[in-house]
Amino acid sequence: MSNSAKKTKEMEQYELETGKQAIWQGKTTKGFLRWKEGEKDYYADKKRISVYVSSETERNWQEFINSHKISSFSKLIRESVNYYIKERSKFGGNIFTDLEISGESKMTHILKERLTTIKGFSQLLLEKYSDSLNDEIKSIINNVLNETKQLENKFIVKLEEKELKPTLYDVLLIEDDLSTVDLLQNYFESKGYSIKGVLTGVKGIEELRMSKPKLILLDIILPDISGFEICKNVKSHELLMNIPVFYLTAVPGSKVEEKIEETKANGYILKPFDLPDLEFLFEYL
Incomplete structure (x- = not known):
C-alpha cells in the first residue's frame, strides 16, 4: 500500500x-x-x-x-x-526525601536504632534487677554498654565528617544542551569558579544527593524531569532550600514568571543570552 x-x-x-x-x-x-x-x-x-x-x-x-x-x-x-x-516512584513525594539517609548513611541510621535498643535494655537490667545480679553479670552488662557507646560515637563522628565534606564545585548546571554546558563550563572556570554540568534532571538529583553547590543553574525543559519540579523540590527541602536557583531557559519569560512564586526560584536568564548577562551570578558565589 x-x-x-x-x-x-x-x-x-x-x-x-x-x-x-x-x-x-x-x-x-x-x-x-x-x-x-x-x-x-x-x-x-x-x-x-x-x-x-x-x-x-x-x-x-x-x-x-x-x-x-x-x-x-x-x-x-x-x-x-x-x-x-x-x-x-524512586523518589516518593519529594525527589529528595531520602537525601539524609541514602546509601551508607541509611545503614548507619538503622544500626544506631539497634544500638539504642541494646543500650536501653542493658540499662533496664541494671536498674530493675541490680539487687539480684552478681558482680560478674553486672560487669558484663556494663561492658556491653561501654562497647555500644563507643560504636555509636564512631558512627556519629563518621556522619559529621561526611556532612562537613567540602563541596566539590561551586555551580551545578542542569542543562540538556551539550554546547551550552561546554560554554558555561569554560566561562565559569575562566572566572576562577568550579562547575559541574549534567544533561538530565535525574543526574542533577544524584549530584545534589552527594554535594551542596553554592548555585544551581537549571534548564526548564529537560528529557526526564521538569526543571520546575526540580526547583520546587529543592526549595522545599531543608538541606537545600537556601541554595540560589536560577532558570536558564528558552521558555518565554511570561511563562517563567508564572512559575517563579510557586517554585520559589531566585530568578531566570532567558536564552539566547550574552555572557555579561551572567555576571550578577558571581554575587552568589
Missing part, C-alpha cells in the same frame, strides 16, 4: 477504537490486520482515555513520533506515563 493510499472506513473504525494507526510508513500495520481478522478481544479489557492538547503540543508530539519511529500517539503516551511513574 502506498503512502498516498486512502484509509478505508474500516481503518478509521480501527483507529477510533484502538488509538493506533492502520497505516504506518506506507504499510498496513499488523495490528490492523489482526483486528480485521477478528482479534478484537485483545482490546476487550482495555479502556480508552482521551487527552486534549493544544495544536502546538500535537505538532511537537508528532515530530517526536516521526523522529523516533513510534507507531502512534497512544504508544507515545503509554510509554511516557510508564517512564514517569517508574522514575517518580
Whole structure:
C-alpha cells in the first residue's frame, strides 16, 4: 500500500477504537490486520482515555513520533506515563526525601536504632534487677554498654565528617544542551569558579544527593524531569532550600514568571543570552 493510499472506513473504525494507526510508513500495520481478522478481544479489557492538547503540543508530539519511529500517539503516551511513574516512584513525594539517609548513611541510621535498643535494655537490667545480679553479670552488662557507646560515637563522628565534606564545585548546571554546558563550563572556570554540568534532571538529583553547590543553574525543559519540579523540590527541602536557583531557559519569560512564586526560584536568564548577562551570578558565589 502506498503512502498516498486512502484509509478505508474500516481503518478509521480501527483507529477510533484502538488509538493506533492502520497505516504506518506506507504499510498496513499488523495490528490492523489482526483486528480485521477478528482479534478484537485483545482490546476487550482495555479502556480508552482521551487527552486534549493544544495544536502546538500535537505538532511537537508528532515530530517526536516521526523522529523516533513510534507507531502512534497512544504508544507515545503509554510509554511516557510508564517512564514517569517508574522514575517518580524512586523518589516518593519529594525527589529528595531520602537525601539524609541514602546509601551508607541509611545503614548507619538503622544500626544506631539497634544500638539504642541494646543500650536501653542493658540499662533496664541494671536498674530493675541490680539487687539480684552478681558482680560478674553486672560487669558484663556494663561492658556491653561501654562497647555500644563507643560504636555509636564512631558512627556519629563518621556522619559529621561526611556532612562537613567540602563541596566539590561551586555551580551545578542542569542543562540538556551539550554546547551550552561546554560554554558555561569554560566561562565559569575562566572566572576562577568550579562547575559541574549534567544533561538530565535525574543526574542533577544524584549530584545534589552527594554535594551542596553554592548555585544551581537549571534548564526548564529537560528529557526526564521538569526543571520546575526540580526547583520546587529543592526549595522545599531543608538541606537545600537556601541554595540560589536560577532558570536558564528558552521558555518565554511570561511563562517563567508564572512559575517563579510557586517554585520559589531566585530568578531566570532567558536564552539566547550574552555572557555579561551572567555576571550578577558571581554575587552568589
